[in-house]
Amino acid sequence: MQSMIPVYQPDLSGNEKKYVNECLDTSWISSKGRFVTEFEQCFSHFTQSKYAISVANGTVALHLALLALGVGPGDEVIVPSFTYIASVNAIQYVGATPVFVDIEAGSWQIDVELLAPLLTKNTRAIMAVHMYGHPCDMVLLQQFARQNKLFLIEDCAEAFGAYLAGQHVGTFSDIATYSFFGNKTVTTGEGGMVVTQQPELEKKIRHLKGQGLMAGREYWHDIVGYNYRMTNICAAIGLAQLERAEMFLSRKADLALYYQKQLADLPLSFQQVKPNVTHSWWMFSVLADTPEQRDDLRHHLTIEGIETRPLFNPVHKMPMYAAGELELPVTDNISCRGMNLPSWPGMSESMLMRVIDAIRNFYL
Numbered sequence: 260m261q262s263m264i265p266v267y268q269p270d271l272s273g274n275e276k277k278y279v280n281e282c283l284d285t286s287w288i289s290s291k292g293r294f295v296t297e298f299e300q301c302f303s304h305f306t307q308s309k310y311a312i313s314v315a316n317g318t319v320a321l322h323l324a325l326l327a328l329g330v331g332p333g334d335e336v337i338v339p340s341f342t343y344i345a346s347v348n349a350i351q352y353v354g355a356t357p358v359f360v361d362i363e364a365g366s367w368q369i370d371v372e373l374l375a376p377l378l379t380k381n382t383r384a385i386m387a388v389h390m391y392g393h394p395c396d397m398v399l400l401q402q403f404a405r406q407n408k409l410f411l412i413e414d415c416a417e418a419f420g421a422y423l424a425g426q427h428v429g430t431f432s433d434i435a436t437y438s439f440f441g442n443k444t445v446t447t448g449e450g451g452m453v454v455t456q457q458p459e460l461e462k463k464i465r466h467l468k469g470q471g472l473m474a475g476r477e478y479w480h481d482i483v484g485y486n487y488r489m490t491n492i493c494a495a496i497g498l499a500q501l502e503r504a505e506m507f508l509s510r511k512a513d514l515a516l517y518y519q520k521q522l523a524d525l526p527l528s529f530q531q532v533k534p535n536v537t538h539s540w541w542m543f544s545v546l547a548d549t550p551e552q553r554d555d556l557r558h559h560l561t562i563e564g565i566e567t568r569p570l571f572n573p574v575h576k577m578p579m580y581a582a583g584e585l586e587l588p589v590t591d592n593i594s595c596r597g598m599n600l601p602s603w604p605g606m607s608e609s610m611l612m613r614v615i616d617a618i619r620n621f622y623l
């Protein structure tokens with residue numbers, strides 16, 4: 260019996276253990292300690308951001324982004340329905356209303372052409388989500404946001420290492436967020452980062468994430484804040500991960516290229532990469548011709564010991580967000596035909612060949 264090939268597995272074979280042991284040996288295990296600061300500094304450097312603020316996970320990073328911008332009850336935030344649930348939940352946390360926009364069939368990102376009709380007098384912000392690591396069209400989004408006086412937020416959870424014309428995602432907006440969940444390109448187990456280029460926003464985010472503690476005054480809190488801090492242990496793992504991030508990214512890009520080449524003649528299609536874009540290839544995904552074929556292929560791969568994941572289900576179909584008659588044809592079409600293939604940096608050649616052979620055998 261061959262072993263199961265998981266859809267994802269983090270590579271923790273660098274300095275992770277050494278740095279975590281340092282936390283234990285020195286007893287710096289909470290949210291103070293050298294790794295928190297170093298991780299934030301290295302992260303801001305890597306992602307070309309002025310300020311990086313570490314937090315407990317990617318979901319609270321989004322919550323803080325919206326809080327810091329003052330988005331709240333009565334406001335509408337435009338967001339794709341084709342995203343992970345956290346993007347939309349964060350909008351709900353602050354009492355604002357998500358307004359769903361459809362995506363482009365090729366890149367699977369927000370279709371900017373569809374934004375104008377969604378505007379109302381209550382629209383406050385757009386949340387761009389770089390799905391699976393392909394950047395949204397941030398130039399057009401910036402233009403649209405400026406023209407209509409909207410905040411722009413980027414959910415970069417899947418897009419660490421993604422660039423538009425050489426500029427790292429997350430630097431095109433007021434505030435951007437990252438996730439370091441176990442299957443993200445850089446992981447801390449659970450963790451997240453908020454980045455911004457604006458010093459006032461940095462201050463606000465730090466204030467909010469640390470219980471609203473007033474600077475220079477002990478146990479005095481001047482706003483209702485949150486405990487959204489990252490631990491030194493998580494930051495230690497994150498720092499070790501960052502040391503090898505370039506390798507993770509280039510390995511993922513190789514995997515994606517190889518999958519595309521080896522599967523090119525099959526009735527499968529891929530996310531189309533736009534010009535001037537560096538895709539981060541968080542998860543390599545394929546679309547089958549029909550939902551039935553997708554399900555059959557997934558079943559076949561499971562039997563062959565290969566784990567896959569369906570693409571995200573449209574959020575506008577979920578009970579708490581079900582928006583009556585709302586039709587997002589591209590989202591619906593892509594989401595039910597797609598799946599993620601194993602795409603982790605430590606995958607061996609032979610594992611990759613096993614996945615490709617199994618897919619080819621399905622279509623024989």
Ligand SMILES: *Cc1c(COP(=O)(O)O)cnc(C)c1O
Binds near residue numbers: 343345439449451
């Ligand atoms: C992973 C992810 C998040 C949030 O992640 P957590 O760290 O699990 O809270 C948010 N948005 C998107 C698009 C994601 O993929």
